[in-house]
Amino acid sequence: IANLNLVSLDPVRDGYSPEAAAALFTNLPGELSRIDGVRAVALTASALPSHSDATYMSAPAGDGKVEQALSSVYRERVGANYFATLGVPLVGGREFGLRDREQDAPAILSQTAARMLFGAQDPIGRSIREWERSYTVIGLARDMRVGLLTPNPVATVYLPLTPEWLGKNAERRVTALVRATAGRDTMAAVRERMASLHPDLTVFDVHTM
Numbered sequence: 383i384a385n386l387n388l389v390s391l392d393p394v395r396d397g398y399s400p401e402a403a404a405a406l407f408t409n410l411p412g413e414l415s416r417i418d419g420v421r422a423v424a425l426t427a428s429a430l431p432s433h434s435d436a437t438y439m440s441a442p443a444g445d446g447k448v449e450q451a452l453s454s455v456y457r458e459r460v461g462a463n464y465f466a467t468l469g470v471p472l473v474g475g476r477e478f479g480l481r482d483r484e485q486d487a488p489a490i491l492s493q494t495a496a497r498m499l500f501g502a503q504d505p506i507g508r509s510i511r512e513w514e515r516s517y518t519v520i521g522l523a524r525d526m527r528v529g530l531l532t533p534n535p536v537a538t539v540y541l542p543l544t545p546e547w548l549g550k551n552a553e554r555r556v557t558a559l560v561r562a563t564a565g566r567d568t569m570a571a572v573r574e575r576m577a578s579l580h581p582d583l584t585v586f587d588v589h590t591m
Contacts, residue, residue, distance in 0.1 A: 400552035
């Protein structure tokens with residue numbers, strides 16, 4: 383994926399309180415977006431894409447039909463404009479925005495997850511359930527393969543990386559995706575801006591896709 387850079391942060395490890403860490407990540411996309419050469423910024427709770435967190439997901443059935451369930455669907459926490467920054471347009475619906483909140487419970491399904499839960503039906507607006515927690519499907523994402531060990535697409539549900547979630551999971555590292563203008567050393571400017579705004583924060587695992 384050309385001109386896409388990743389940089390990881392772990393503010394709690396660097397001494398931030400959970401509240402300060404949540405505030406940092408809330409403001410970070412806007413801070414980095416103002417750097418000359420940066421075209422888009424989004425956050426994710428894991429390296430891109432990791433598919434490291436599996437969960438149970440089901441779709442309540444109506445009209446006397448049997449409930450559809452996935453015993454192992456991969457879960458990713460991603461921020462606003464994640465797919466646009468990644469350069470992978472959604473197949474349908476919309477992606478997460480800055481106004482999405484944890485209590486609104488929006489979710490995005492991969493094509494494989496949507497097909498396994500809803501067949502050929504449109505998943506947008508439908509309800510899905512993770513154990514006792516319900517979500518409303520707002521978007522349909524293209525399947526993405528992960529490395530050589532998983533050659534086939536896997537069922538994935540994307541949940542929003544909200545300030546509320548960040549405040550409760552501040553110990554988790556967060557990775558910023560930075561899409562840059564071609565031919566420019568944008569990450570040098572990102573490092574400089576981070577050192578200026580947050581001198582007590584360690585930037586690590588910087589690499590390109």
